[in-house]
Amino acid sequence: MSDYVVEWASGPVKSIKKGFKAAAVKAGLTDVSPHVLRHTAAVHMAEAGISMNEIAQFLGHSDSRITASVYARYSPEHLRNAASALEFD
Secondary structure, rough: OOOOOOOOOEOOOOOOOHHHHHHHHHHHHHOHHHHHHHHHHHHHHOOOOOHHHHHHHHHHHHHHHHHHHHHHHHOOOOHHHHHHHOOOO
């Protein structure tokens, strides 16, 4: 409802990092950063079967190979082919 994407007390937040850290401390959370939230979002997308290409686009990665190298292991399809070789009838 204002000209600012992120605001507090009707004014712009000057430092997202400081604001985020203050909110985390107030919530009793340690070792939490915006990067942790970004990583968590990507893991949830991978676990939901979203393609690495779509996750890469969402995260702003220029190359989906970067995304796959970090998040593929969270995908339900990752290594399914290898695991199926161990199934016996």
